[in-house]
Structures are given as C-alpha cells and as structure tokens.
Amino acid sequence: MSLVRNVVWSEGMFIAPQHFQQFDRSLRAYAEGLARLDAWGDDYGFSMLELNAEHLAIGKLSVRRASGLLPDRTYFELDAEQSLDIRDGTVEKTVYLAVPLARLGTTQIGGRRGVHRMLSERVDLHDLSDHRNEPIDAEVSTLGVTLRIEGDDLSGFAVIPVARVLEKTAEGAVVLDRGFIPPSLAIAASDTLMDRLVDIVSLARARAANTGGRIEAIRSSQSPGSFLSERLELEALNRGLFALQNAVAQPATSARKVYGMLGDLTVALEAADAQVADPMLVYDPLDPGHSFDALFTRLRRKLTLQSEASVVALNWNTELFEKRRLLRVVVQPRLLAEGRRPVLSVSSPLGNATLQEIVPQVCKLAGITGIPELVQMGLPGIKLTPLGAAPAELRDKDGAAFFAVDTGSVHWQRFVEKKEALAMHVDDRIPTLTSTLYLLG
Template sequence: MISNKVIWFEGMFLQPQHFQQQDRHTEFLFEKHLQLNNPNLWGMRELVFDQNLLAIGKIAFEKANGFFADGTPFDIPFIDQSPTPLTLNEQHSHCTLYLALPLKRAGSADAGQSTTNKRFRYQAVDQDIQDSVADSNKVQTIQVGSLATQLLTDHDDLSEYTVIPIAKLLEVESDKSVQFDKKFIASVIDINSISSLKQLLTELYELLNHRADALSARLTDNKAASTAEMIDFTLLQLINRYQPMLAYFRQKQSLHPELLFHTLIQLMGELATYTHKKRRCTTEATYNQKDLFNSFQPVIQALRESLSTVLQQNAMIIPLTRQTQSTWVGQIQESNMIKECAFVLSVKADLPSQSLQSLLLAHIKIAPVEIIQTLIGRALPGISINPLAVAPRQIPYHSDAGYFVIQKNHALWEKLIHSAGIALHIGHQIPGIQLELWAIHH
C-alpha cells in the first residue's frame, strides 16, 4: 500500500484520491509510531457476548472494543456495526474464535457497499451529521465507513485478515449449547477485561501477603529474632518490594498484560535465588500477545512453587526445658521431622572449647524422654553426637559455642517418632552451660 505524503500546491485540481492518500499517510504514521512504542498494544479492551443469542448457538457481541494489530481502533456497536452473528455447529468444537478485519491491500478498494460480494475493510453507510458550527442546525446525510469486522474460526482462511483471538470453543453440542475453554485467555490490552487474569493477580497478591506475614512473624518472635537467619530478612525485603506493586496493579483502571508479565518474571527470577537448588531461574519466559495463557502459565506455576517453598523454614529451634540440674527435655512437634531433618546441638559454657567438647562427648546421653532415666540408672549409652568443625549455615553462628550433630543411626532414634519428647542428660557439672537444639531441613 502506497503511503507517501501528498504534496499540496496552489492551484491543484482536487480529487478524492488526494484525501484518500492523505488518510493513508496519516494512518501509516500512526501505525509505525504505535509499533515503535510497543508492538503488543493491540487486543480487546471490552468483550461481552450476547447471552441470548449464545443460548441458541450463535456468537454475537453485546459490546466489544479495542485495537487491531495494525492500530485500527474499533467500538462495537456504538461506532462500528456488529459483525454478522456466527452460527455454531458441532464442527466448531475445539476451534479458536477470532474477531477479524480485512487487511489493507495495495490496488484494492478499502470501502464499498454491503450489497456487493466483494470483501471491503470499511462498509459504506449513510449517516446524518449535524453542522458543528455554533448556531447551525443544518444536518447533512453523508457516507461514512464502518469497520467490516467478521467472526471467523480456525476453519476459515485467515491469511487476508488481521485477527484477534477472543475465545476457544471446547464443545458445541447437537442442541447448540456451547462450552468455552475456561483456561483460554483472549488477547487483551487491559487485564480488567478478563476475569482469569484479574484472579491470577489477586491470587499472587494474597500469596505474597501470606508469605510476608509468615516471615514477619518468624522474625519478630523474641526467641527467633535474636537467632534468625539473614536470608529471611532479605527474602522479606524482596516480598515487601513486590507486594505494593501488585496492590497498585490491582487498583489500576487499566493495565496491559505485558506490564504485569514483566513484573512477574522479575519476581520469579529473584525468588529463584532463595528457592531453587541451583539458585538459578530455570523457567523460560516468552511473552506472546496472541497466546496469553501459555505466556503466563509457566510463570505462574514457578511463582506458586517458589512461594510455597518460602514457608518452609530451613531450620527450626526446638525449645529445651530444664527439668533438673542435668536434664533437658524438648518436644518435636511434627513426627516427620524425625526422619527428614538433621538435628544439631549448639552448646555454650564457661569453659574453653576443647574442654567443653571433651566433657560433652564423655557425659551426654540423648534418648526418648520415657527411656532417659533407664539409661542413667543402668549407665547405658544413648544416642551419640559428633562435633562439627563449623556451624551449619542454616543456624546462627556464635564464636563461643560448640556445634554437635546428633547421630540418627542409633536404634533409639526411631522410638522418638512415638515419644512425648527428646531428653538430654549431661552427667557432669559444666559451669554456665546453655543448650540450643536445632532441626535443619535437608
């Protein structure tokens, strides 16, 4: 299509082609600027099907507006006429439904009467237009162009059209009842047009809010606050950065899905640092305005998995109660921790580290609370411990503490599953002793 600028000069003989060419040039400039800004600024802004016609197996619009990919705006039925309703049959099952507009074609007429069999981009219709000059009531009937949109499916030849995917039909029954694919997301320029995208945004906002509450409670607890991992602080900082952004998106009157996608892949990548074993994001994110479901689905799935992992504490302290001068008892709340966690004892005392280690290895007994007195009375060994050269990274490091891992290969360890608690007995007086028992997820 020739889109060069018209050269106007004094004394020229005006023809309709001059004004038509000027329109083409203006549309060309608009389209190129639109594509330069963002090639994905097309799709539906509002989409409402006529439910009365749908009940008898016909697809038609009650209201539809937006932009085609070439920048052409449409507003049905207020400015442009509604396309002819599409009568459905069983052959339309598993078809994608499109709103279509004939492409601009060089050497072909753009507008014409609907009485012909030719396919035009604009349908010429008569319209009464009032003179807009003040105090003028003159009305003139002129011909204007109404976009000649059509409803097409995969069964049609779409090569001569610019199209917008608006729905996917799963089943069309013999009684004309229609079942839509609820997972399908129409190409839109505003997520408020599609309930599924709004629901995804709400779900992620609530997930972030829930995770932030859990992390905040974990860090502000008096006992945990003095020993919490720095990773929890930075993770909470990350969530606190994105939660207000999603809250803002929820209240925006208009939000392009690509902006939401851009924000979510950033969140996905940052969360991967904390939740993936390799600390790398492995989900490939590709945005396709024609296929929003497959654009968002892997990102949403990765975010759900990451935010579920966030709640799993890497290490949990098991409070120890001092029952006697030499015996401590702790309750393991979840029995699955017995098998799934490593247990580390942090010990501080008013002794040199080597002396503390020697005394502890020689005199400590660990066993289910029901058995500990039997072991003490009969001078039998309990579950053993081994010293660690450094503190596990999941728990706080104290320069004056010794760290010991409890050996789980002892026969008594399995009995902890059905025990009321774990007991530790130290058969030697150690000045200033302080014990912390940690369960660490593998």
C-alpha cells in the same frame, strides 16, 4: 456509538463545514483511543473485551464490546454487537475477531461486512459552529469488524483470537475454554487473567504476613543477621505486592507489563533456593495463555504456605458414551505444566482381573481430534499399562483397575501441544464402566 466514524470523501460531493468537523472529531477520537493503550513494541490485542454469556446457551458466540489494536496496527472500537453461529459438531476451535486487510487496487469502502474493510452508512451531521444551520446528510464509514472461526479462510484478514470453543453440546450450547487468555493490551480484557492475578495477590499477601510474623517473633531475641533470609523474602514479597496491587487497581495495564511484574517476583523468590532465572520464561504476545500458565504455576508453588493436594481427580464427560462410546475430559494446562503423573482407573461388572487384561486393547486414549482416525483405522492410542496394585496415593480407591498412561506417546504429546480435550473410545466388549483420570503430584 463509536466516535471513530470517518468521512467518506467521494468525487463530486458537496463539501460543508460539517464534513471537516466530523473529520476532526473522528481523528481526535482515534488518537485518544491509541493514547489510552499501554502498547509495547509490536504487541497487539484487546484493551477491552466483553462476551455475551447468554448467547452461548443458544449456540452463538457474541462479542458485546471490544476495542484494541489489530496486527496491522489499526485501532478499533466495536460499534455494535457481533455474533457468530457455532456449527453443530464444532470441537476445539478458536474464534477470531477479523477485519479485511487494506489492499491497493481494491474497493475498501462498501456495505458488505466481511468483504469491505470499511462499512459505509448515511448519518445527519450537525454544524458545531452554528446550531441554526440545518444538519446535512453525509456518508461516513466504520471499520468492518466481523467474527470468523478456525477453518474459515483468514488469508485476507487481520485477526485476533477472541475465545476457544471446546465443544457445542448435543443440546446446542457452546462450551468455552475458561482458561483461554486472548492477546491483551490491558489485563481488563481477560476475566481469567484478572481472576488469577487477584488470586496471586491474595497468596502473596498471606505469605508476606506469615514471613513478617516470623521476623517479629525472633527479632527481639536474635541479631539481624540471623533472620536475613526472612528479611530478603519479605522485601521481595512487598515489592511484588506493591506492583501487582497497583496493576489490579489499574486494569488498563498491559499484559506484558504484568507478566514482567510476576516474573520479577518469581525469580526473586526462586533466588532463595539458588535457582537461576529460567531462559524459557519469555512473554509470547501471540500466546499469552501459555506464557502466564507457566509463570502462575511456578509462582503459586512458591507462595502456597501449605502443600496442595497431591491427587487431582478428573471425571469423564459421558454425554457421547451411549451414542459414540466416547468419553471426554478437559485437563487444565496448569495441571499438565506441573508434571503430574496420569493414572487411569476403570471399574466394571466384568471385574478387575478382566479389565486389566482387556482395557489396553479395547480403550483408545488420545486427544479428541485424533480419536476418529484411530478408531476408523484400528490404530492404537496412548499406551495403557496395567498396574498390579493401586498407586500409594490411591490406596483408598479400591474396587477398580488402575493403568499407567504413557506420557511419552506421540498421541499424548499432540494432545498437550494442541491444548485440546482428552478423549477415550471404549468398544462394546466393555458394555458399561466407571472411569476416573487421576493426576498424581
């Protein structure tokens, strides 16, 4: 139970020592909670966030534990698990933790969650100065935290994004965007951020060991000046490792501070290639996921000892194909940030020659929220250009027709900006097909 429970002072109440003791206890708990936050400037977000994974299977999004700072600078601790039923047909929606704003001239204390800012309840308060005294029945209040989903009226609430729902499946399960990073005052609030940070530490340690081995192998036979670049690289790696491994060991470290550590390591390694710090590498506290995606992509590229596979194959989700002729696929933002070239492969009993002729007309490609309008209005989606032969990277994938995807299309740009699933509608001129989206590096 949260200790941040304020005494409700009302006219005509009989004041006892227990009221002042609870007031003192609540004030201390609030101050201690604030003191634990590694908050910088006007940053807000979660210092702790735990979702109930079991409830996703039954169509609910539940927050089991949470604490942090709201945009209006109010500290909060979730007093009890909060759940939200995700409506059928929900696609690409953000779920928010919300608290009604404090407004003068309104009743802020009451019993209706989502209406009153503070929720009141009756509790027994014991006398801390004399245990022989009988406890008193008192009214206290806690912050009225609730959950809201994108599309609800949020104008009267202070909100923080909690998670992003990719879809609610036909079976009623909720699918979350595992790459989503909520505004965080502590890296422990995001499992995704912690996992990627641990991955970077492992890569940096392997790279440092490799660089140290090269120095050890040549130092006895060459002058120090001959391996200066290796020494500078190892120094940058060691500094970065020292900072990042301590951040991992102290999960209360703020996301902004960790972004600075990652940025320091990135620009230090890029300096070896005479690269100037990118002016676009600026932390956005409102969209930390986008900020970290760009930085992790660049840093992984610098730390990876062996080149990564140049081809990424993404298989389409076919659950809605039979009923709605719709295919869907989730493209991770980091893959888009790498500037990969998308190529669509399609195979069908109709044959490759026929497919190369009709696919650009019968297949509409766009972000999932844009597909319904394109289909209803008969408008074209992202342009698909037939390729006379398979790209060099896909020469072993014979037996299919290949199409270049126009990344300059306005529909592609909207898909990238919205960070939503990519969808392809196929009309019945192609009864059945097998398709793969390739991203070529």
